[in-house]
Amino acid sequence: xxxxxSVSAMQAFAYKTRRQGHTIGFVPTMGALHEGHASLVHRAxxxxxxxVVSIFVNPLQFGPKEDFRKYPRTAARDxxxxxxxxxxxxxxxxxxxxxxxxxxxRIRVPSLDAILEGASRPGHFQGVATVVLKLFNMVQPxxxxxxxxxxxxxxxIRRMIDDLNCSVRLVACPTVREPDGLAISSRNRYLxxxxxxxxxxxxxxxxxxxxxxxxxxMLDSRQLIRRLSQxxxxxxxxxxxxxxxxxxxxxEPMQKIRRPAILAAAVRIGKTRLIDNIIIS
Amino acid sequence: xxxxxSVSAMQAFAYKTRRQGHTIGFVPTMGALHEGHASLVHRAxxxxxxxVVSIFVNPLQFGPKEDFRKYPRTAARDxxxxxxxxxxxxxxxxxxxxxxxxxxxRIRVPSLDAILEGASRPGHFQGVATVVLKLFNMVQPxxxxxxxxxxxxxxxIRRMIDDLNCSVRLVACPTVREPDGLAISSRNRYLxxxxxxxxxxxxxxxxxxxxxxxxxxMLDSRQLIRRLSQxxxxxxxxxxxxxxxxxxxxxEPMQKIRRPAILAAAVRIGKTRLIDNIIIS
Numbered sequence: 224x225x226x227x228x229s230v231s232a233m234q235a236f237a238y239k240t241r242r243q244g245h246t247i248g249f250v251p252t253m254g255a256l257h258e259g260h261a262s263l264v265h266r267a268x269x270x271x272x273x274x275v276v277s278i279f280v281n282p283l284q285f286g287p288k289e290d291f292r293k294y295p296r297t298a299a300r301d302x303x304x305x306x307x308x309x310x311x312x313x314x315x316x317x318x319x320x321x322x323x324x325x326x327x328x329r330i331r332v333p334s335l336d337a338i339l340e341g342a343s344r345p346g347h348f349q350g351v352a353t354v355v356l357k358l359f360n361m362v363q364p365x366x367x368x369x370x371x372x373x374x375x376x377x378x379x380i381r382r383m384i385d386d387l388n389c390s391v392r393l394v395a396c397p398t399v400r401e402p403d404g405l406a407i408s409s410r411n412r413y414l415x416x417x418x419x420x421x422x423x424x425x426x427x428x429x430x431x432x433x434x435x436x437x438x439x440x441m442l443d444s445r446q447l448i449r450r451l452s453q454x455x456x457x458x459x460x461x462x463x464x465x466x467x468x469x470x471x472x473x474x475e476p477m478q479k480i481r482r483p484a485i486l487a488a489a490v491r492i493g494k495t496r497l498i499d500n501i502i503i504s
Numbered sequence: 505x506x507x508x509x510s511v512s513a514m515q516a517f518a519y520k521t522r523r524q525g526h527t528i529g530f531v532p533t534m535g536a537l538h539e540g541h542a543s544l545v546h547r548a549x550x551x552x553x554x555x556v557v558s559i560f561v562n563p564l565q566f567g568p569k570e571d572f573r574k575y576p577r578t579a580a581r582d583x584x585x586x587x588x589x590x591x592x593x594x595x596x597x598x599x600x601x602x603x604x605x606x607x608x609x610r611i612r613v614p615s616l617d618a619i620l621e622g623a624s625r626p627g628h629f630q631g632v633a634t635v636v637l638k639l640f641n642m643v644q645p646x647x648x649x650x651x652x653x654x655x656x657x658x659x660x661i662r663r664m665i666d667d668l669n670c671s672v673r674l675v676a677c678p679t680v681r682e683p684d685g686l687a688i689s690s691r692n693r694y695l696x697x698x699x700x701x702x703x704x705x706x707x708x709x710x711x712x713x714x715x716x717x718x719x720x721x722m723l724d725s726r727q728l729i730r731r732l733s734q735x736x737x738x739x740x741x742x743x744x745x746x747x748x749x750x751x752x753x754x755x756e757p758m759q760k761i762r763r764p765a766i767l768a769a770a771v772r773i774g775k776t777r778l779i780d781n782i783i784i785s
Contacts, residue, residue, distance in 0.1 A: 230669065234669070234671070238671075242523070242525075244523075325615075325663075326667050327613050327614055327615040327616065327663055327667060328611060328612070328613050328633075328663060328664050328667035328668055329611070329612050329613075329614065330609065330610070330611050330612075330668075331609070331610050331611075331612065332608050332609050332610075333608055333610065334606075334608040335608065352609075353668075356668055357667075357668055357669050360668055360669040360670055360671065361669050382606075382608055382609060383609050386607050386608060386609035386638075387609055387611075387634075387637055387638055387641055388511065388515070388638050388641040388642050389641055390515070390519075390641065
Protein backbone atom coordinates (compact mmCIF):
# COMPACT_ATOMS: atom_id res chain seq x y z
CA UNK A 224 0.00 0.00 0.00
CA UNK A 225 1.43 3.30 -1.16
CA UNK A 226 1.07 6.48 0.91
CA UNK A 227 1.04 9.70 -1.14
CA UNK A 228 1.29 13.06 0.59
CA SER A 229 1.84 15.56 -2.21
CA VAL A 230 -0.83 16.78 -4.60
CA SER A 231 1.48 16.64 -7.61
CA ALA A 232 2.55 13.05 -6.85
CA MET A 233 -1.12 12.07 -6.52
CA GLN A 234 -1.95 13.68 -9.87
CA ALA A 235 1.04 12.07 -11.54
CA PHE A 236 0.03 8.64 -10.22
CA ALA A 237 -3.59 9.13 -11.32
CA TYR A 238 -2.70 10.26 -14.84
CA LYS A 239 -0.27 7.40 -15.30
CA THR A 240 -2.85 4.88 -14.05
CA ARG A 241 -5.61 6.20 -16.30
CA ARG A 242 -3.29 6.44 -19.31
CA GLN A 243 -2.52 2.75 -18.85
CA GLY A 244 -6.25 2.11 -19.24
CA HIS A 245 -6.82 1.15 -15.60
CA THR A 246 -9.91 2.16 -13.67
CA ILE A 247 -9.60 4.02 -10.36
CA GLY A 248 -12.08 3.57 -7.51
CA PHE A 249 -11.96 6.45 -5.03
CA VAL A 250 -13.17 6.70 -1.44
CA PRO A 251 -12.79 10.22 0.01
CA THR A 252 -12.77 10.21 3.83
CA MET A 253 -11.91 12.36 6.83
CA GLY A 254 -10.22 9.42 8.53
CA ALA A 255 -11.48 8.01 11.85
CA LEU A 256 -12.39 5.06 9.69
CA HIS A 257 -15.02 2.52 10.69
CA GLU A 258 -17.01 -0.32 9.16
CA GLY A 259 -18.98 2.12 7.03
CA HIS A 260 -15.79 3.27 5.30
CA ALA A 261 -14.57 -0.34 5.10
CA SER A 262 -17.71 -1.26 3.15
CA LEU A 263 -17.00 1.54 0.65
CA VAL A 264 -13.38 0.43 0.16
CA HIS A 265 -14.52 -3.17 -0.15
CA ARG A 266 -16.96 -2.24 -2.92
CA ALA A 267 -14.35 -0.07 -4.67
CA UNK A 268 -11.91 -3.02 -4.54
CA UNK A 269 -14.45 -5.29 -6.26
CA UNK A 270 -15.21 -2.84 -9.07
CA UNK A 271 -11.88 -1.21 -10.00
CA UNK A 272 -8.28 -1.96 -10.96
CA UNK A 273 -6.83 0.53 -8.50
CA UNK A 274 -8.32 1.78 -5.21
CA VAL A 275 -7.40 5.20 -3.82
CA VAL A 276 -8.60 6.36 -0.38
CA SER A 277 -8.03 9.94 0.76
CA ILE A 278 -7.80 10.94 4.40
CA PHE A 279 -8.26 14.68 4.85
CA VAL A 280 -10.08 16.44 7.66
CA ASN A 281 -11.42 19.29 5.53
CA PRO A 282 -11.55 22.58 7.48
CA LEU A 283 -13.76 24.15 4.78
CA GLN A 284 -16.76 22.01 5.73
CA PHE A 285 -16.68 22.73 9.48
CA GLY A 286 -18.44 25.76 10.93
CA PRO A 287 -16.52 28.08 13.28
CA LYS A 288 -18.20 26.49 16.33
CA GLU A 289 -17.93 22.90 15.09
CA ASP A 290 -15.53 20.10 15.96
CA PHE A 291 -12.73 20.56 13.35
CA ARG A 292 -9.98 20.69 15.96
CA LYS A 293 -11.25 17.83 18.06
CA TYR A 294 -12.46 15.70 15.13
CA PRO A 295 -10.95 12.25 15.81
CA ARG A 296 -7.59 11.57 14.13
CA THR A 297 -6.64 7.89 14.24
CA ALA A 298 -3.97 7.55 11.55
CA ALA A 299 -2.42 4.23 12.64
CA ARG A 300 -5.77 2.44 12.95
CA ASP A 301 -6.95 3.95 9.65
CA UNK A 302 -3.93 2.64 7.77
CA UNK A 303 -4.35 -0.83 9.29
CA UNK A 304 -8.00 -0.91 8.20
CA UNK A 305 -7.12 0.25 4.65
CA UNK A 306 -4.35 -2.33 4.38
CA UNK A 307 -6.79 -5.05 5.44
CA UNK A 308 -9.25 -3.85 2.77
CA UNK A 309 -6.44 -3.93 0.17
CA UNK A 310 -6.44 -0.26 -0.81
CA UNK A 311 -3.61 0.54 -3.25
CA UNK A 312 -3.04 4.18 -2.38
CA UNK A 313 -3.78 6.30 0.69
CA UNK A 314 -3.71 10.00 -0.17
CA UNK A 315 -3.06 12.22 2.87
CA UNK A 316 -2.61 15.83 1.70
CA UNK A 317 -1.87 18.64 4.16
CA UNK A 318 -4.25 21.55 4.76
CA UNK A 319 -1.55 23.86 3.41
CA UNK A 320 -1.29 21.98 0.10
CA UNK A 321 -5.07 21.81 -0.32
CA UNK A 322 -5.67 25.46 0.58
CA UNK A 323 -2.50 27.47 -0.08
CA UNK A 324 -2.42 31.22 0.53
CA UNK A 325 -4.78 33.04 -1.83
CA UNK A 326 -7.16 30.10 -2.22
CA UNK A 327 -10.60 31.56 -2.93
CA UNK A 328 -12.78 29.42 -5.21
CA ARG A 329 -16.03 27.95 -3.92
CA ILE A 330 -18.56 25.55 -5.40
CA ARG A 331 -22.20 25.79 -4.40
CA VAL A 332 -25.29 23.77 -5.21
CA PRO A 333 -27.84 26.37 -4.10
CA SER A 334 -31.01 24.31 -4.56
CA LEU A 335 -29.74 21.53 -2.26
CA ASP A 336 -27.25 23.07 0.14
CA ALA A 337 -29.31 25.41 2.33
CA ILE A 338 -31.89 22.91 3.63
CA LEU A 339 -31.71 20.08 6.23
CA GLU A 340 -28.00 19.75 7.13
CA GLY A 341 -27.28 22.96 5.21
CA ALA A 342 -29.74 24.93 7.34
CA SER A 343 -28.14 23.64 10.55
CA ARG A 344 -24.57 23.93 9.18
CA PRO A 345 -24.28 27.01 6.91
CA GLY A 346 -21.46 26.63 4.38
CA HIS A 347 -21.04 22.91 5.12
CA PHE A 348 -21.95 21.63 1.66
CA GLN A 349 -20.02 24.41 -0.04
CA GLY A 350 -16.97 23.06 1.78
CA VAL A 351 -17.84 19.49 0.85
CA ALA A 352 -18.49 20.22 -2.84
CA THR A 353 -15.30 22.27 -3.17
CA VAL A 354 -13.01 19.69 -1.59
CA VAL A 355 -14.61 16.79 -3.45
CA LEU A 356 -14.15 18.48 -6.83
CA LYS A 357 -10.52 19.22 -5.94
CA LEU A 358 -9.99 15.59 -4.95
CA PHE A 359 -11.66 14.38 -8.17
CA ASN A 360 -9.22 16.52 -10.16
CA MET A 361 -6.31 15.06 -8.23
CA VAL A 362 -7.34 11.40 -8.15
CA GLN A 363 -9.09 11.22 -11.57
CA PRO A 364 -11.44 8.48 -10.38
CA UNK A 365 -13.54 6.29 -12.64
CA UNK A 366 -15.94 5.74 -9.73
CA UNK A 367 -16.30 7.47 -6.36
CA UNK A 368 -17.95 5.83 -3.34
CA UNK A 369 -20.10 7.62 -0.76
CA UNK A 370 -22.22 6.33 2.12
CA UNK A 371 -25.97 6.90 2.16
CA UNK A 372 -25.88 7.85 5.83
CA UNK A 373 -24.92 11.26 4.46
CA UNK A 374 -27.87 11.20 2.10
CA UNK A 375 -27.89 14.91 1.36
CA UNK A 376 -24.15 14.83 0.66
CA UNK A 377 -24.77 12.14 -1.96
CA UNK A 378 -27.43 14.31 -3.58
CA UNK A 379 -25.21 17.42 -3.58
CA ILE A 380 -22.22 15.57 -5.07
CA ARG A 381 -24.36 13.84 -7.67
CA ARG A 382 -25.86 17.19 -8.72
CA MET A 383 -22.39 18.74 -8.91
CA ILE A 384 -21.02 15.87 -11.00
CA ASP A 385 -23.90 16.13 -13.46
CA ASP A 386 -23.91 19.93 -13.60
CA LEU A 387 -20.15 20.28 -14.09
CA ASN A 388 -19.86 17.32 -16.49
CA CYS A 389 -17.36 15.47 -14.32
CA SER A 390 -16.50 12.10 -15.82
CA VAL A 391 -16.62 10.22 -12.51
CA ARG A 392 -19.50 7.87 -11.65
CA LEU A 393 -20.88 8.23 -8.12
CA VAL A 394 -21.67 4.98 -6.31
CA ALA A 395 -23.90 5.40 -3.23
CA CYS A 396 -23.59 2.58 -0.68
CA PRO A 397 -26.02 1.55 2.08
CA THR A 398 -25.54 2.80 5.62
CA VAL A 399 -23.70 0.32 7.83
CA ARG A 400 -25.25 -0.08 11.29
CA GLU A 401 -24.31 -1.41 14.71
CA PRO A 402 -26.14 -4.63 15.70
CA ASP A 403 -28.76 -2.54 17.54
CA GLY A 404 -29.38 -0.33 14.46
CA LEU A 405 -27.36 2.82 15.27
CA ALA A 406 -25.79 4.18 12.08
CA ILE A 407 -22.01 3.84 12.34
CA SER A 408 -20.33 7.24 12.45
CA SER A 409 -16.93 8.65 13.39
CA ARG A 410 -18.77 10.87 15.86
CA ASN A 411 -20.26 7.92 17.78
CA ARG A 412 -17.02 7.75 19.75
CA TYR A 413 -17.90 11.09 21.34
CA LEU A 414 -20.86 9.43 23.10
CA UNK A 415 -20.75 8.41 26.78
CA UNK A 416 -21.96 4.90 27.59
CA UNK A 417 -25.35 6.26 28.65
CA UNK A 418 -25.62 8.47 25.54
CA UNK A 419 -24.68 5.54 23.33
CA UNK A 420 -27.57 3.56 24.78
CA UNK A 421 -29.97 6.39 24.07
CA UNK A 422 -28.58 7.10 20.58
CA UNK A 423 -30.13 3.96 19.13
CA UNK A 424 -33.52 5.63 19.52
CA UNK A 425 -32.76 7.81 16.48
CA UNK A 426 -32.80 4.75 14.26
CA UNK A 427 -35.73 3.24 16.14
CA UNK A 428 -37.79 6.38 15.58
CA UNK A 429 -37.01 6.43 11.84
CA UNK A 430 -37.89 2.75 11.66
CA UNK A 431 -41.18 3.42 13.47
CA UNK A 432 -41.86 6.26 11.01
CA UNK A 433 -41.42 3.86 8.11
CA UNK A 434 -43.82 1.39 9.72
CA UNK A 435 -46.47 4.05 10.35
CA UNK A 436 -46.27 5.07 6.67
CA UNK A 437 -46.09 1.60 5.12
CA UNK A 438 -49.06 0.50 7.26
CA UNK A 439 -50.86 3.68 6.10
CA UNK A 440 -51.43 4.74 9.70
CA MET A 441 -49.95 8.16 9.10
CA LEU A 442 -49.54 9.59 5.59
CA ASP A 443 -49.37 13.23 6.58
CA SER A 444 -45.79 14.22 7.23
CA ARG A 445 -46.62 16.96 9.76
CA GLN A 446 -48.58 14.53 11.90
CA LEU A 447 -45.84 11.90 11.54
CA ILE A 448 -43.05 14.30 12.47
CA ARG A 449 -44.94 15.54 15.52
CA ARG A 450 -45.32 11.99 16.76
CA LEU A 451 -41.69 11.05 16.15
CA SER A 452 -40.40 14.30 17.67
CA GLN A 453 -42.23 13.55 20.92
CA UNK A 454 -40.28 10.31 21.23
CA UNK A 455 -36.92 11.86 20.37
CA UNK A 456 -37.51 14.70 22.82
CA UNK A 457 -37.61 12.16 25.65
CA UNK A 458 -33.94 11.23 25.15
CA UNK A 459 -32.14 12.89 28.12
CA UNK A 460 -30.05 15.90 26.99
CA UNK A 461 -31.31 15.66 23.41
CA UNK A 462 -32.06 18.50 21.01
CA UNK A 463 -33.67 17.86 17.64
CA UNK A 464 -31.96 19.84 14.84
CA UNK A 465 -34.52 18.60 12.33
CA UNK A 466 -36.69 15.65 11.45
CA UNK A 467 -38.22 15.90 7.99
CA UNK A 468 -39.88 14.00 5.17
CA UNK A 469 -38.36 15.06 1.84
CA UNK A 470 -38.34 14.17 -1.83
CA UNK A 471 -35.47 11.71 -2.57
CA UNK A 472 -34.24 13.80 -5.53
CA UNK A 473 -34.92 17.47 -4.80
CA UNK A 474 -34.92 17.13 -0.98
CA GLU A 475 -37.94 19.41 -0.91
CA PRO A 476 -40.38 18.85 2.00
CA MET A 477 -43.16 16.41 1.19
CA GLN A 478 -46.56 17.02 2.77
CA LYS A 479 -48.69 14.01 1.80
CA ILE A 480 -46.63 10.82 1.62
CA ARG A 481 -47.91 9.14 -1.55
CA ARG A 482 -44.61 8.10 -3.13
CA PRO A 483 -41.14 7.12 -1.90
CA ALA A 484 -39.59 9.71 0.39
CA ILE A 485 -36.65 10.14 2.71
CA LEU A 486 -37.24 10.49 6.44
CA ALA A 487 -34.14 12.25 7.75
CA ALA A 488 -33.15 13.43 11.21
CA ALA A 489 -30.34 15.24 12.98
CA VAL A 490 -30.31 15.05 16.77
CA ARG A 491 -27.86 16.32 19.35
CA ILE A 492 -27.28 14.04 22.29
CA GLY A 493 -25.28 15.99 24.82
CA LYS A 494 -22.56 17.63 22.74
CA THR A 495 -22.66 15.07 19.92
CA ARG A 496 -24.62 15.68 16.75
CA LEU A 497 -25.84 12.54 14.98
CA ILE A 498 -27.67 12.12 11.68
CA ASP A 499 -29.55 9.26 10.09
CA ASN A 500 -32.13 8.66 7.39
CA ILE A 501 -34.38 5.95 6.02
CA ILE A 502 -36.39 5.45 2.83
CA ILE A 503 -40.14 5.35 3.41
CA SER A 504 -42.96 4.67 0.98
CA UNK B 505 -13.04 20.69 -39.70
CA UNK B 506 -15.43 18.71 -37.54
CA UNK B 507 -18.51 20.29 -35.99
CA UNK B 508 -19.66 18.68 -32.74
CA UNK B 509 -23.01 19.58 -31.23
CA SER B 510 -23.54 17.06 -28.44
CA VAL B 511 -21.80 17.11 -25.08
CA SER B 512 -21.30 13.34 -25.04
CA ALA B 513 -19.74 13.35 -28.53
CA MET B 514 -17.40 16.15 -27.46
CA GLN B 515 -16.37 14.23 -24.35
CA ALA B 516 -15.85 11.03 -26.33
CA PHE B 517 -13.68 12.86 -28.87
CA ALA B 518 -11.64 14.53 -26.12
CA TYR B 519 -11.02 11.32 -24.18
CA LYS B 520 -10.01 9.45 -27.32
CA THR B 521 -7.64 12.25 -28.34
CA ARG B 522 -5.99 12.47 -24.93
CA ARG B 523 -5.75 8.68 -24.61
CA GLN B 524 -3.83 8.66 -27.89
CA GLY B 525 -1.31 10.96 -26.21
CA HIS B 526 -2.25 14.04 -28.25
CA THR B 527 -2.41 17.52 -26.77
CA ILE B 528 -5.58 19.61 -27.09
CA GLY B 529 -5.52 23.41 -27.40
CA PHE B 530 -8.87 24.96 -26.50
CA VAL B 531 -10.30 28.39 -27.30
CA PRO B 532 -13.68 29.01 -25.62
CA THR B 533 -15.67 31.77 -27.37
CA MET B 534 -19.16 33.24 -27.62
CA GLY B 535 -18.86 33.45 -31.41
CA ALA B 536 -18.99 36.80 -33.28
CA LEU B 537 -15.36 35.97 -33.95
CA HIS B 538 -12.79 38.62 -34.83
CA GLU B 539 -9.03 39.02 -35.15
CA GLY B 540 -8.64 38.72 -31.38
CA HIS B 541 -10.12 35.23 -31.45
CA ALA B 542 -8.14 34.43 -34.60
CA SER B 543 -4.92 35.22 -32.73
CA LEU B 544 -5.91 32.78 -29.96
CA VAL B 545 -6.70 29.99 -32.43
CA HIS B 546 -3.47 30.72 -34.28
CA ARG B 547 -1.46 30.35 -31.09
CA ALA B 548 -3.34 27.19 -30.10
CA UNK B 549 -2.60 25.75 -33.57
CA UNK B 550 1.13 26.34 -33.10
CA UNK B 551 1.28 24.72 -29.67
CA UNK B 552 -1.02 21.66 -29.83
CA UNK B 553 -1.79 18.54 -31.84
CA UNK B 554 -5.53 19.20 -31.89
CA UNK B 555 -7.36 22.55 -31.70
CA VAL B 556 -10.91 22.77 -30.33
CA VAL B 557 -12.92 26.02 -30.43
CA SER B 558 -16.26 26.29 -28.65
CA ILE B 559 -18.97 28.72 -29.71
CA PHE B 560 -21.56 29.18 -26.98
CA VAL B 561 -23.33 32.38 -26.01
CA ASN B 562 -23.54 31.64 -22.30
CA PRO B 563 -26.76 32.96 -20.74
CA LEU B 564 -25.32 32.46 -17.23
CA GLN B 565 -22.83 35.32 -17.64
CA PHE B 566 -25.33 37.94 -18.83
CA GLY B 567 -27.30 40.08 -16.39
CA PRO B 568 -31.09 40.33 -16.79
CA LYS B 569 -30.74 43.77 -18.43
CA GLU B 570 -27.75 42.86 -20.59
CA ASP B 571 -27.48 41.97 -24.27
CA PHE B 572 -27.83 38.15 -24.23
CA ARG B 573 -30.64 38.13 -26.78
CA LYS B 574 -29.13 40.67 -29.12
CA TYR B 575 -25.52 39.48 -28.69
CA PRO B 576 -24.25 39.09 -32.28
CA ARG B 577 -24.59 35.57 -33.76
CA THR B 578 -22.57 35.18 -36.96
CA ALA B 579 -22.25 31.41 -37.40
CA ALA B 580 -21.31 31.30 -41.10
CA ARG B 581 -18.55 33.90 -40.78
CA ASP B 582 -17.31 32.26 -37.57
CA UNK B 583 -16.92 28.88 -39.25
CA UNK B 584 -15.10 30.44 -42.21
CA UNK B 585 -12.65 32.15 -39.86
CA UNK B 586 -12.04 28.94 -37.88
CA UNK B 587 -11.50 26.95 -41.08
CA UNK B 588 -8.95 29.53 -42.24
CA UNK B 589 -7.16 29.23 -38.89
CA UNK B 590 -7.17 25.43 -39.23
CA UNK B 591 -9.20 24.55 -36.14
CA UNK B 592 -9.89 20.82 -35.95
CA UNK B 593 -13.14 20.85 -34.01
CA UNK B 594 -15.84 23.47 -33.49
CA UNK B 595 -17.99 22.63 -30.47
CA UNK B 596 -21.43 24.28 -30.56
CA UNK B 597 -23.55 22.96 -27.67
CA UNK B 598 -27.14 24.08 -27.15
CA UNK B 599 -28.28 26.02 -24.07
CA UNK B 600 -30.52 23.07 -23.21
CA UNK B 601 -27.62 20.59 -23.20
CA UNK B 602 -25.39 22.90 -21.15
CA UNK B 603 -28.09 23.78 -18.61
CA UNK B 604 -30.71 21.01 -18.51
CA UNK B 605 -33.67 21.21 -16.13
CA UNK B 606 -32.50 21.06 -12.51
CA UNK B 607 -29.07 22.55 -13.22
CA UNK B 608 -28.00 24.35 -10.04
CA UNK B 609 -24.24 24.30 -9.40
CA ARG B 610 -22.27 27.55 -9.36
CA ILE B 611 -18.56 28.32 -9.07
CA ARG B 612 -17.46 31.55 -7.46
CA VAL B 613 -14.08 33.20 -6.93
CA PRO B 614 -15.20 35.64 -4.22
CA SER B 615 -11.95 37.58 -3.85
CA LEU B 616 -11.85 38.50 -7.55
CA ASP B 617 -15.42 38.46 -8.83
CA ALA B 618 -17.14 41.34 -7.04
CA ILE B 619 -14.81 44.18 -8.06
CA LEU B 620 -14.27 46.06 -11.39
CA GLU B 621 -16.39 44.18 -13.97
CA GLY B 622 -17.96 42.15 -11.19
CA ALA B 623 -19.20 45.29 -9.44
CA SER B 624 -20.80 46.55 -12.68
CA ARG B 625 -22.05 43.09 -13.70
CA PRO B 626 -23.16 41.11 -10.61
CA GLY B 627 -22.99 37.35 -11.22
CA HIS B 628 -21.01 37.77 -14.45
CA PHE B 629 -17.87 35.96 -13.34
CA GLN B 630 -19.86 33.27 -11.57
CA GLY B 631 -21.41 32.57 -14.97
CA VAL B 632 -18.00 32.65 -16.66
CA ALA B 633 -16.26 30.40 -14.12
CA THR B 634 -19.10 27.86 -14.16
CA VAL B 635 -19.30 27.54 -17.95
CA VAL B 636 -15.51 27.44 -18.35
CA LEU B 637 -15.15 24.59 -15.85
CA LYS B 638 -17.94 22.69 -17.63
CA LEU B 639 -16.21 23.23 -20.97
CA PHE B 640 -12.87 22.12 -19.51
CA ASN B 641 -14.51 18.89 -18.34
CA MET B 642 -15.98 18.35 -21.80
CA VAL B 643 -12.97 19.30 -23.94
CA GLN B 644 -10.19 18.02 -21.60
CA PRO B 645 -7.73 20.63 -22.90
CA UNK B 646 -3.99 20.56 -22.35
CA UNK B 647 -3.92 24.35 -22.80
CA UNK B 648 -6.72 26.94 -22.88
CA UNK B 649 -6.32 30.34 -24.56
CA UNK B 650 -7.82 33.60 -23.31
CA UNK B 651 -7.36 37.21 -24.42
CA UNK B 652 -5.90 39.80 -22.06
CA UNK B 653 -8.53 42.35 -23.09
CA UNK B 654 -10.66 40.52 -20.52
CA UNK B 655 -7.91 40.85 -17.94
CA UNK B 656 -10.09 40.14 -14.93
CA UNK B 657 -11.55 37.08 -16.63
CA UNK B 658 -8.01 35.74 -17.07
CA UNK B 659 -7.32 36.30 -13.37
CA UNK B 660 -10.59 34.62 -12.29
CA ILE B 661 -10.03 31.57 -14.52
CA ARG B 662 -6.39 31.25 -13.47
CA ARG B 663 -7.41 31.36 -9.80
CA MET B 664 -10.12 28.76 -10.41
CA ILE B 665 -7.73 26.44 -12.26
CA ASP B 666 -5.18 26.65 -9.44
CA ASP B 667 -7.73 26.37 -6.63
CA LEU B 668 -9.59 23.40 -8.13
CA ASN B 669 -6.42 21.61 -9.33
CA CYS B 670 -7.54 21.54 -12.95
CA SER B 671 -4.86 20.02 -15.15
CA VAL B 672 -5.23 22.60 -17.95
CA ARG B 673 -2.61 25.30 -18.53
CA LEU B 674 -4.02 28.78 -19.13
CA VAL B 675 -2.32 30.80 -21.88
CA ALA B 676 -3.09 34.53 -21.80
CA CYS B 677 -2.61 36.29 -25.15
CA PRO B 678 -2.11 40.02 -25.86
CA THR B 679 -5.08 42.19 -26.81
CA VAL B 680 -5.43 42.64 -30.57
CA ARG B 681 -6.17 46.24 -31.60
CA GLU B 682 -7.49 48.14 -34.59
CA PRO B 683 -4.86 50.25 -36.38
CA ASP B 684 -5.95 53.30 -34.34
CA GLY B 685 -5.58 51.38 -31.04
CA LEU B 686 -9.19 50.43 -30.19
CA ALA B 687 -9.27 46.98 -28.60
CA ILE B 688 -11.05 44.59 -30.97
CA SER B 689 -14.31 43.33 -29.44
CA SER B 690 -17.47 41.62 -30.64
CA ARG B 691 -19.38 44.55 -29.19
CA ASN B 692 -17.59 47.12 -31.39
CA ARG B 693 -20.13 46.34 -34.12
CA TYR B 694 -22.84 47.93 -31.96
CA LEU B 695 -21.10 51.33 -32.39
CA UNK B 696 -22.36 53.98 -34.82
CA UNK B 697 -19.73 55.56 -37.09
CA UNK B 698 -19.52 58.58 -34.81
CA UNK B 699 -19.32 56.43 -31.67
CA UNK B 700 -16.60 54.31 -33.29
CA UNK B 701 -14.50 57.43 -33.83
CA UNK B 702 -14.91 58.43 -30.20
CA UNK B 703 -14.30 54.91 -28.85
CA UNK B 704 -10.60 55.07 -29.64
CA UNK B 705 -10.26 57.59 -26.82
CA UNK B 706 -10.57 54.77 -24.28
CA UNK B 707 -7.29 53.31 -25.48
CA UNK B 708 -5.73 56.77 -25.85
CA UNK B 709 -6.58 57.62 -22.26
CA UNK B 710 -5.08 54.37 -20.96
CA UNK B 711 -1.98 55.01 -23.07
CA UNK B 712 -1.74 58.55 -21.66
CA UNK B 713 -2.08 57.10 -18.16
CA UNK B 714 0.85 54.79 -18.80
CA UNK B 715 2.95 57.74 -20.05
CA UNK B 716 2.10 59.87 -17.00
CA UNK B 717 3.21 57.02 -14.73
CA UNK B 718 6.32 55.94 -16.62
CA UNK B 719 7.48 59.57 -16.81
CA UNK B 720 6.79 59.83 -13.05
CA UNK B 721 4.47 62.77 -13.61
CA MET B 722 1.66 61.17 -11.65
CA LEU B 723 2.29 58.28 -9.24
CA ASP B 724 -0.84 58.72 -7.16
CA SER B 725 -3.67 56.70 -8.64
CA ARG B 726 -6.45 58.96 -7.34
CA GLN B 727 -4.90 61.97 -9.04
CA LEU B 728 -4.28 59.96 -12.22
CA ILE B 729 -7.81 58.61 -12.38
CA ARG B 730 -9.30 62.07 -11.84
CA ARG B 731 -7.28 63.41 -14.78
CA LEU B 732 -8.17 60.52 -17.11
CA SER B 733 -11.85 60.58 -16.13
CA GLN B 734 -12.08 64.20 -17.16
CA UNK B 735 -10.98 63.26 -20.67
CA UNK B 736 -13.31 60.25 -20.94
CA UNK B 737 -16.24 62.31 -19.69
CA UNK B 738 -15.90 64.56 -22.75
CA UNK B 739 -16.85 61.70 -25.12
CA UNK B 740 -20.43 62.53 -26.21
CA UNK B 741 -22.97 60.14 -24.64
CA UNK B 742 -20.32 58.43 -22.52
CA UNK B 743 -20.67 57.05 -19.00
CA UNK B 744 -17.69 55.76 -17.08
CA UNK B 745 -18.46 52.47 -15.31
CA UNK B 746 -15.01 52.47 -13.72
CA UNK B 747 -11.42 53.44 -14.29
CA UNK B 748 -9.03 51.99 -11.75
CA UNK B 749 -5.41 51.18 -10.98
CA UNK B 750 -5.17 47.66 -9.52
CA UNK B 751 -2.66 45.04 -8.50
CA UNK B 752 -2.02 42.66 -11.45
CA UNK B 753 -2.55 39.57 -9.26
CA UNK B 754 -5.12 40.40 -6.61
CA UNK B 755 -6.90 43.17 -8.58
CA GLU B 756 -6.97 45.19 -5.36
CA PRO B 757 -6.88 48.98 -5.79
CA MET B 758 -3.36 50.41 -5.73
CA GLN B 759 -2.90 53.85 -4.20
CA LYS B 760 0.76 54.75 -4.80
CA ILE B 761 2.03 53.36 -8.10
CA ARG B 762 5.47 52.01 -7.22
CA ARG B 763 5.36 48.65 -9.00
CA PRO B 764 3.66 47.24 -12.09
CA ALA B 765 -0.11 47.71 -12.06
CA ILE B 766 -3.09 47.35 -14.36
CA LEU B 767 -4.96 50.46 -15.48
CA ALA B 768 -8.42 49.19 -16.42
CA ALA B 769 -11.53 50.97 -17.67
CA ALA B 770 -15.13 50.24 -18.64
CA VAL B 771 -16.98 52.96 -20.50
CA ARG B 772 -20.42 53.07 -22.02
CA ILE B 773 -20.66 54.93 -25.31
CA GLY B 774 -24.32 55.28 -26.13
CA LYS B 775 -25.74 51.84 -25.42
CA THR B 776 -22.46 50.00 -25.93
CA ARG B 777 -20.26 49.00 -23.03
CA LEU B 778 -16.54 48.69 -23.85
CA ILE B 779 -13.63 47.59 -21.69
CA ASP B 780 -9.88 47.88 -22.05
CA ASN B 781 -6.76 47.71 -19.91
CA ILE B 782 -3.05 48.37 -20.05
CA ILE B 783 -0.04 47.45 -17.91
CA ILE B 784 1.61 50.46 -16.26
CA SER B 785 4.77 50.65 -14.19
